[in-house]
Amino acid sequence: MIRQAVIWNCCLLVLGLWISPSLTQAAADSNAYLTISxxxxxxxxxxxxxxFKQRHWVDxxxxxxxxxxxxxxxxxxxxLSFYSEGNTIHYLADEQGCIFDATGQQQLKISHNTRRKLQAYLQLLKKKHYGELLPWEEVQTLLPRKATFEIIDLETxxxxxxxxxxxxxxADVQPLTRHDTKIMKEIYQGKWSWKRRAILVHIDNRLIAASMHGMPHGRGVLSNGFPGHFCVHFLESTTHRTQTLDPTHQVMVYKAAGQLAEYLSKADPYDLVDIFIMALNQHDQYLLQQLLPPDEQTKWGVFFNNWADLQYVYKVSKLEKKPAHDLLYLEVPVKIQLYWKNRGKETRQLTFTLMRPSPAERWSVNCDLLSSGES
Structure with missing residues (x-):
């Protein structure tokens, strides 16, 4: 997102492919073109x-x-979006440079050379778009107290x-001015919230992967219209009260670094339960879909279409943790409170089910929220 244009253009020339000078749209006289985002x-x-307007990609x-x-x-x-004769067809690409249809189920037949070139472009785009995964100990030297910096919301x-x-x-942080407070509140759709968001911290020409929430709390000393401060977490930063990692912040840090898949593949199963609850609370359908087993996607899809009524999810009980290193199946009981727009508060005892094919593979997560009353 923020890099020297000269360096960016030189990197593209090294790859040996001609690209449209515009990074956002093709020239007006082009009949067909491909955009990779x-x-x-x-x-x-x-x-x-x-x-891209090259014949190779168009064909x-x-x-x-x-x-x-x-x-x-x-x-x-x-x-990927391919535009031709007024029509747009969408595709997906994975880290290996493989291309799929919009459902992600059918793989496009491409040559090894095309896959290699696409991989190179993906790496360049990711470096430009995402932030560095920098530990909190190192961030502190870049971000001393009273340092000013820019926060970029990765979604908007x-x-x-x-x-x-x-x-x-x-980091305990405040917006710098009233104008900055206004923009931050716009990010949270006009209402302060504890919801975690993946952000980039821009300081000294570097982009650092981070996570923030949007709820004023504690003291604030700047004349900025923000009644307190908010928290910004980085890789390996902890909460002040418990001095433990907050998985709901850490998952957003990895998302800001473009490494969400890597984090979920290695995460502790109990952390995944917390992340599942956070995703429910934040109506984060994309994150939930990454956690759910494939055969549960359709059933939860109906819930996603009607979950505007669910306003808030809160974990009441602490997770009873036991060693799970060699397990392939795990059930985790959790008492939660749900706040419904039309029904008010409701307390439920849910069971989260985690499964994986082998200890080397990632966990999938499901819970009996739907079978226990909501559909």
């Missing part, structure tokens, strides 16, 4: 894109051929200035 989720309005998508493959695209690395691209005021285990 990197963004943090399908719904994100902030993206970094390249547009590939004007006459697509699909092959038999067991591969699917669960975590898209990029979103909205940005505002902020200042670190305090915090030893993570």
């Amino acid at each position: 990197v963004k943090s989720s399908p719904a994100a309005t902030c993206s970094t894109s390249l547009t 590939l998508f004007q006459n697509p051929s699909f092959e038999q493959s067991s591969r699917t695209c669960t975590f898209p690395a990029a979103y 691209g909205l940005r505002f200035r902020a200042q670190r005021r305090a915090g030893s285990k993570h």
Whole structure:
């Protein structure tokens, strides 16, 4: 998102492919073109894109051929759009440079050389779009108390200035001015919230992957119309009260670094339960879909279409943790409170079911929320 244009253009020339000078749209006289976009989720309005008008790419998508493959695209690395004769066809690409239809189920037949070139472009786009995964100990040297910096919301691209005021285990931060407070509130759709968001911290020409919530609390000293401060977390930062990692912040840090899939594949199963509850609370359909087993997607899809009534989810009980290193199946009971727009508060005892094919593979997560009353 923020890099020197000269360096960016030189990197593209090294790859040996001609690209449209515009990164957002093809020239007006082009009949067909391909746009490759990197963004943090399908719904994100902030993206970094390249547009191709080369005959090679146009021919590939004007006459697509699909092959038999067991591969699917669960975590898209990029979103491809092919424009031709007034029509738009969407595709997905994974980290290996494989291309799939919009469902992620059918793989496009492409040459090894094309896959290699696409991988190279994806790496360049990701470096431009996402932030560095930098540990909190290192961030503190870049971000001392009273340092001012810019926060960029990765989903919307909205940005505002902020200042670190305090915090030893993570950064306690305030918007710099009333105008910055206004932009921050716009990011949260006009209502302060504890919801976590993936952000980039821009300081000293560097973009650092981070996570913030949007709820004023504690003290605030700046004349900015923000009644308190908010928290910004980085890799390996902890809460001040418990001095433990907050998985709901850490997952957003990895998302801001473009490494959401890697984090979920290695996460502790109990952390995944917390992340599942957070995703429910934040109506984060994309994150929930990454956690759910494939055969549960359809059933939950109906819930996603009607979950505006669910306003808030709160975990009441602490998780009873036991060693799970060698387990393939795990049930985790959790008491939660749900706040419904039309029904008020409701307390339920839910069971979260976690499964994986082998200890080397990632957990999938499901819960009996739907079978226990909601559909």
